[in-house]
Amino acid sequence: MFFASDNSGKAHPEVMQALVDANEGYAMGYGADPINGEVREKLREVFEAPDAVVHLVATGTAANSLILGSMSRPFDAIFCSDEAHIHVDECNAPEFYTGGAKLIPIPSTHAKIAPSDLERAILGEENRGVHGPKRGPVSLTQLTEAGTAYSLEELSALTACAKSYGLATHMDGARFANAVSKIGCSPADMTWRAGISALSFGGTKNGLLGVEAVIFFDPALAEEFELRRKRGGHLFSKNRYLSAQMQAYLRDDLWLKAAEQANNNAAYLADALERVGATIHGSVDGNIIFADLPRSTHQCLKDAGAVYHIMVGNLEGDDPSEPLTARFVCDWSISRELIDQFIGLFD
Amino acid sequence: MFFASDNSGKAHPEVMQALVDANEGYAMGYGADPINGEVREKLREVFEAPDAVVHLVATGTAANSLILGSMSRPFDAIFCSDEAHIHVDECNAPEFYTGGAKLIPIPSTHAKIAPSDLERAILGEENRGVHGPKRGPVSLTQLTEAGTAYSLEELSALTACAKSYGLATHMDGARFANAVSKIGCSPADMTWRAGISALSFGGTKNGLLGVEAVIFFDPALAEEFELRRKRGGHLFSKNRYLSAQMQAYLRDDLWLKAAEQANNNAAYLADALERVGATIHGSVDGNIIFADLPRSTHQCLKDAGAVYHIMVGNLEGDDPSEPLTARFVCDWSISRELIDQFIGLFD
Amino acid sequence: MFFASDNSGKAHPEVMQALVDANEGYAMGYGADPINGEVREKLREVFEAPDAVVHLVATGTAANSLILGSMSRPFDAIFCSDEAHIHVDECNAPEFYTGGAKLIPIPSTHAKIAPSDLERAILGEENRGVHGPKRGPVSLTQLTEAGTAYSLEELSALTACAKSYGLATHMDGARFANAVSKIGCSPADMTWRAGISALSFGGTKNGLLGVEAVIFFDPALAEEFELRRKRGGHLFSKNRYLSAQMQAYLRDDLWLKAAEQANNNAAYLADALERVGATIHGSVDGNIIFADLPRSTHQCLKDAGAVYHIMVGNLEGDDPSEPLTARFVCDWSISRELIDQFIGLFD
């Protein structure tokens, strides 16, 4: 009964097998391994983007920060939702990698921002000459941190707003696969066709041990990436073990299948939670559920060994008479039996 | 009819004379000039703070950023009003000097923040382990950017909140003199007695050519200041010309007298503006007035040569049918005649 | 015939098996996995350092830079050999992670520096008040980049020099195991007993896929490490896969056995190279050999498929009539047969 995070589950057996298979003989380091070339080509194929610049890194924070560093100048403002992982969960890594750019948090609903709010935020900058920061890139998360997905129309409206001010757009796709699975579109539709300049293509939360792909649909933005990656300590000498994971991830659409499984698990759990009376926040578009639980219920679940995070209600300063908001994340590997067992605890 | 900024007026003649007087013979550089020692001592006297660490710099952004850099770690959050100069008007200098700390803008009323909002912002950080930034210093502006002043009680409530979380407090006192003049308290009352750890003590907007004092009431925070100042390019070789300005500023309370003049000018102008029908925003506690003007009035004033900034109403995206919000700043040197002449334009 | 780098060889099968074994069920992320606790404890045991602070990262540049960032202030000088990996091979990562500290390259012989040269370099800084950088940590590489090892006496003399100026010492131990194997001392002897404050304990070049341990023998220096690691994007969500590698590495002294194998391979190759007339530079204390080759020999070897780096002789500006200096690195996995086959090419 483990719903703490999709990074708590095991790597997919096919991925592990690929690692074992890659562990033969010699391979040049730092990305010159042959699998790396194949994988980068395969990613361009999957994204129907023959000119895209593709690189691998090992963590999501590295992917996001290195992309933002490539896209921003130190005196820029970066526009993102007030719930964005880059703003609240990366310990100022974007500020570090950009040399001190400023993140402008935009009010959001279930972590999604509206084009009008984005425009207001953009208009709020660069109207004081050299005194305030310049307008920099817009960063959107898909699937969002609240488990919601932007529709393609919503995405396009946001990127159109960015583009009308000449701004590049980054997509934090730590759970990109879950969003594609939900929307049922092509990877290209959800990225460059929707106006996205660069993507952090997540793998770690969806069955890999630790690999994310960085994909620049606008190659001009990628110019400094390799130097920035090395300077950040994110270039792996034994890169073949990153390549092998990503290769397995892309083979036969494993990435999509794993995400579908995770999404289905979450839908199944959300239904069950609603049946037992929990209030679900927003929509469950992927593998994350936010739900209000009575404190007593939480105590029972916890005592029975269920693991998940409380997001609101038990922090310093929270009102102890209010219900708790719990977050449940389903990864691809969780079984229906475990979910049933968990729901059984509510009785 | 010049109300654009208090940095548009001339330096006080006594300050200029002090510069001329200081221009004799040789003086050791980099702060080893004899006036510097006297001035630093005098500042400790004026602030009744014998242990304070005092340094001079030439710009307000340098003072603020160097203090914040001394107080913050790169993975910290800095709490300030959403109108704070450090947030909106310093082109990411605080991010630069702190190595990438994150400014957390707090909703404000006429640029003043409430203790409950400060506490909410503080509670919003450092509740995600190493994932989010750590709680860093609180920065307050007195006189605020909107021309309002915190009362001593308000200040104490804010610093008490900061202190209860172990956080240091910075006061951006670019217009500190105007606030002291308004409140009628001692400099000590408005700073360390009210719980402030370090102050940017403004001079430039109040009759100097370009000098601000940095005052650490908590000497422990000052340890790295001199190295940070040098590294920022803010240590002046011919420091005597900074010392001389500050010396004149403190002699016979020139700093207070100039501020009183500026405040009186603003009060006089505000009264007049109200009489001719302009709507004043908030209270006029110092030398800054925000007032709504019909667009046609603005055009007349402008045509007649009046100079001031429009803060809301003529930016990209603003509604052209709404009134304009103008900012009028009175410096010490503006004459009643000029104000009368300006008000005469309204007829 | 692959002598390009010890990062070109495969991971040790026991390490790979440990990864497979770790891939079961759920584990809390970000270092809260149970193996991580065990591994950190085991490292303290291996180093006889019960108070040491231990963390895992995935790359050597991350280990070095994060340690140096924890030890240095942005206005510090960092003393290292002019051949140091941190100076010549990390694309300014130390400058990045320290916020702009300055590396002071010290002349070296086969990448080893002498205490007198270290002292001269230290004396050369911090003698200009706030104008020059302050003296910061000393960084030593063991095994050095030239394949030489400092004796324990040499190490102690260098750290004594550092200590006499109050400076902390970092050891870049990317090939620490090779040096321990060569010297035949305990890990404690070569680190804290020899005066080292913090160690980058390499695994990647010696049989792991990509894990290095960061070990602070002086816990006071470790205070900010976890925040700096997160901010650098080097905290792994699925940390168990790092822990598992390090666990296997430490089990039954695998780390030492693999290093011994690599060193023996290098000794065997060096002997053979000398027999066929190549000139060896310095001493071969570990698994790296620098040797001069006639250009014609190099061409033959290359044509036969041998892989290794030319370090001097084929760079822009090099003299084409001089012999080439080649670097041969033996990893644990290379077989005697391959070495014999390679040497056979010389005939």
Add this chain to the structure above:
Amino acid sequence: MFFASDNSGKAHPEVMQALVDANEGYAMGYGADPINGEVREKLREVFEAPDAVVHLVATGTAANSLILGSMSRPFDAIFCSDEAHIHVDECNAPEFYTGGAKLIPIPSTHAKIAPSDLERAILGEENRGVHGPKRGPVSLTQLTEAGTAYSLEELSALTACAKSYGLATHMDGARFANAVSKIGCSPADMTWRAGISALSFGGTKNGLLGVEAVIFFDPALAEEFELRRKRGGHLFSKNRYLSAQMQAYLRDDLWLKAAEQANNNAAYLADALERVGATIHGSVDGNIIFADLPRSTHQCLKDAGAVYHIMVGNLEGDDPSEPLTARFVCDWSISRELIDQFIGLFD
């Protein structure tokens, strides 16, 4: 008898008068004052560079660091002499303003570097793919820190070397006027005609209170300058007081006349020093003299109130039986009488 530094002397009376004159009425801030426009135009005229981008700052470290920040990327190497002020006397400001670029100190003779050594240093970088830093700008000081001047031929040879590798060149001209006066060429000859991309044009050491001009002969490099200046806290609100100083400096070649006076004073002093038996280092091309003094002589001079710096001989670790190396700097204002009085002390 004050030879400590050319920043110890007073500002030129004409400069002070210009400040007084500028202190009338209102002037828009942040560089929008009318004098600023005139001064920038005048600088383009003086340098025969109609397309140059010109800005004013208040300190030499700001000028140098902001130019280098505009010219470099954080993963670059900056080439300079091992005596360069930017390397030894700016407390890592260049590293700060470049976001962590690495300064490569080049061996020098009396602070001058040879083209062959520059080329060797350039070739030493960017030969390790993404692993080492990239080649960045070359910075030359004219007049050098040792008081020597590069001839125009020497300068051209150095910039030709830089250019052949596609590198931009910066000239630290804190004592540019002294060098122009010595060489007797035009400002254009010593800068863009000699291949210099950007100049820190010093004023502070030559009669101003504290102003340096930043001149980009290659306008493409200046793109970010104004934002970087603001972000560094170096944009002055009351910029008119900077403009006025520079205006007076350029009027009727005051800058050249003051430098000539300083140079003549130094030549006179150097002659006298030689007559009394002091050994002069290198050539005295401007207003700086390095001379060896017996320790007993130094004590006498000091006791008599002479002020100058000892550069070698009294530092931690120096040999107390060796002579001291003293530095004497003559500014424009020192009188022949004082020099004679000083020399009289040698008897």
